[in-house]
Amino acid sequence: MAKTKSKIPAVIGKYEKEILEEWLNTQLKSDNLRPDLLKESELRHQSGEFLALLKNALQKDNLTDIELAEWEPMRSFLIDITDQRIARGFTPSETATFVFSFKQPLFTRLKKEAGDNAQVLADEIWTATVLLDKLGLYTTEVFQKKREEVITRQQDDMMELSTPVVKLWDGILALPLIGTLDSARTQVVMESLLNKILETGAGFAIIDITGVPVVDTLVAQHLLKTVSAARLMGADCIISGVRPQIAQTIVHLGVSLADVATKANMAEAFQQALAMSGYKVARSLE
Amino acid sequence: MEHIPVIKMGEFLLVSIQVDLHDRMAMALQDDLMEQIVKKRARGVLIDISSLQIVDSFIGRVIGEIAAMSRILDAETVIVGMQPAVAVTMVELGMTLPGVRTALNVDKGMELLRTSMKRLEG
């Protein structure tokens, strides 16, 4: 708890214009500047906004906790400019430097205000440093989070692409699975199949596992869960491409095979689905 | 307390659950259905849950009971329109509703009922 109120809010309030000008000059002369990625007019605009938001947030005299409501507009602004900089190709450091570079003009002004009082100056510089560090690091955290979101989204897209659901016939879908099935992928597969069943109104789904090298108990469990879920929705599943080892796994799981329709290959599964849908295949001799 | 309306569609009864189901409502539905099956001599019951976002173990039990009870009253029950997210969750919960027939939508449900009735009448 500070014994005396910090002078920083007052200083920023009184010398806003001068501080802004000095800050812009510092930024424009810096080695870090990226005029190729950010126009000068944009930099001016953003610096002005930062300062205005800072001034407003400081009205509540809270220079320590940037999670509180009064700092919300500033946090929001920092998220926006970080988003923009990510899109333009800035590094996390370059983005944080935008905030850190504000220290110099602020300290210069604080020095003028403190005059000879070294203790006051030291305290104010410390308070300012801690605050601006927090704001600068906030941009880094946002940067990180955004990057992670992109990676997750790309992973999801890849998983979607690698598990296409195909319509074989009216009301009959096929899901040819290829590659290793881990827990995450199986979840995606399950949801994508169920959604397709809903979308197309299919009564049958053939899950072909010919291309899946390893089916352990976990994978088998997931497959069976998919079959159960589809059944709850009103669709029947046939698992095709079942090798003897897989049959063993299913039995060891304690699931009676009568509950799960299985076929050796997709062709047979398709024939069965057609028959159960009431279709008869006839060959025209014309 | 509002009761869920039970609509007569030919020989079948249709119930469309549109709202988040209170426990009381579920029990009331059960009573209403049994009463109506007898009154209207219904041979089948269609329960449309396409708007239901949650089916927990209690609702699951009620559905199971409705199916069992209607069978005793000589009517088949078909649950239609379960949402994928609900299906996934129910399976995770361990609720597979054995003995309850399901269909994708009301049309398919009615088809199912008609075929099964035809089969019974031979």
Place this chain on the structure above:
Amino acid sequence: MNASYSGSNPHTQRVIDINNDDDMVQVRCVARNIARDLGFSLVDQTKLVTAASELARNVAVHGGGGAVAIDVLQTAGRTGIKLVFKDRGPGIEDIELALKDGYTTGKGLGIGLGGAKRLVHEFEIDSRPGEGTQVMIIRWK
């Protein structure tokens, strides 16, 4: 001193009393809204709300009434929802037994507690006969 997200977060805790089935619907509604606002996938939302429904029912029907406290968790870049259910009921004598599928003291299917556990990422239960029950669940995004 760190400038990370940990510490106070902009979401305040919500406490909902659970004494009847209207309250249970409230719990489902609030949990659903929070999960949706946080961007949870539909399946994640459904799993969380269903687990909450099971536990809320336990509180209302077996626990003689109680409440749930809902918190949003934001730590190290992960977002999650935490629900803590408390009741003043008779408590559970054998927790392991209670968690087993098929076990029921009442008219349930007996999968409420164990089922709820399967639907969430973290699950903790604290109960003693005569001292009520507390169940904590967390589902991460």
